[in-house]
Amino acid sequence: MTSEHTSEGKPVTGGKKEATPDKERPDWAHGLRRLYDSVVEEELPDSFKDLLSQLDSKD
């Protein structure tokens, strides 16, 4: 998961350098990612498992 979370989404392509995010990486930037990751890591509620298992019969 961390692999796609590396460079703050800084584009790697393109010749010119973007403003470096490193120069201002405030404390909260880390918190923002943790907010997101904490939800990603939650166990999936049963309602989702049910919904996913019912999808096939939907068409």
Added chain:
Amino acid sequence: MGAEKRTASEKADFKRELTEVVPHLRAFARGLCGRADMADDLVQETLLKAWAAQERFQPGTSMRAWTFVILRNAYLTDMRRNRFRGEYDETVAERVLTAPAGQEEPIHLSDMHRALLTLPPERREALLLVGAGGFSYEEAANICGCAVGTIKSRVGRARAALNTMLADGSIPKRSIEDDTAHRAILEELDDVAAGQGVAARS
């Protein structure tokens, strides 16, 4: 493109990929609308829509980006129907705060979340996509259906606003439920919705 019927194995692939992105959809939705129950409703709606539209998904492209567009459009529609007011979910924040101890965390995540929810929606989503979801500016621009420069400027403004709020602790308490603020947000939403994500053109 992709109008042809999918084979059973393509459907199985689609479903597997769709299943894999559910946690990300939940995280994005939670960041957007702030309340866990509403966010999950939104994700369920998204999954049904994605399933119904699966023939428009191009295998090999990013399922996460494709479904985020669907979720985002569903969110914007619901917002305009007044379902979400960016309410802050205290219980989630509490749980997040107490979960993984041991790491030095100078910022309270509940403050973080609350500050995030005071941002105008288009800045909030830009920051969520780039700063939390790990999308590149280009990918985020694709999801939001706007220019890369627009995304950069939204992310920049969102960062500046959070810097200010979190540095001096001036997080507005209830600005989102304030009627004037809410109306302003809805007006901005119309602008955001005008640039419907290109990836989900239908």
